[in-house]
Amino acid sequence: MNRGLRAALCVVLAIAVAGTATLGFATATVVRAGTVSVKIDEHHADGADFTIWAPAFLIDLATPFVGAVIPPEARAELEPWLPAVNALADELEEIDDVVFVKVSSADETVRIAKENGRLVIHVESASETVHVSVPFRSVARLVRALDNSVA
DSSP states (O other): OOOHHHHHHHHHHHHHHHHHHHHHHHHHHHHOOOEEEEEEOOOOOOOOOOEEEEHHHHHHGGGGGGGGOHHHHHHHHHGGHHHHHHHHHHHHHHHHOEEEEEOOOOSEEEEEEEEEEEEEEEEEEEEEEEEEEEEEHHHHHHHHHHHHHHO
């Protein structure tokens, strides 16, 4: 094999290894961050039935921009509460699974819990079922970003 061909082969091999490493790192980042899921099922003939899954790292990418979308009047109302909410988010990230709220009536049931490291909101009624699940780590990061952007 001549010297030029060997050099070209080394370059191609280096690019392939770098590309594989980058893809592996990106995959690990997505898997580690988890997913956000939203499921909606309307219980009538023309009702919608859909599920949306998105990588939770998109929340992490959006956190630097949280402050830009908060209206000034909302910012003023949030500011006194943010230290407590930030501390609560940090603590809730560390605790075991727990049901925060469960309210049942004749018409509907609402349940908000921490399950397997995720914030889970489930609403069941005669007309629809809504299920939202977000990694608690992403919720805590979002709260910290909100605290940093308002302060």
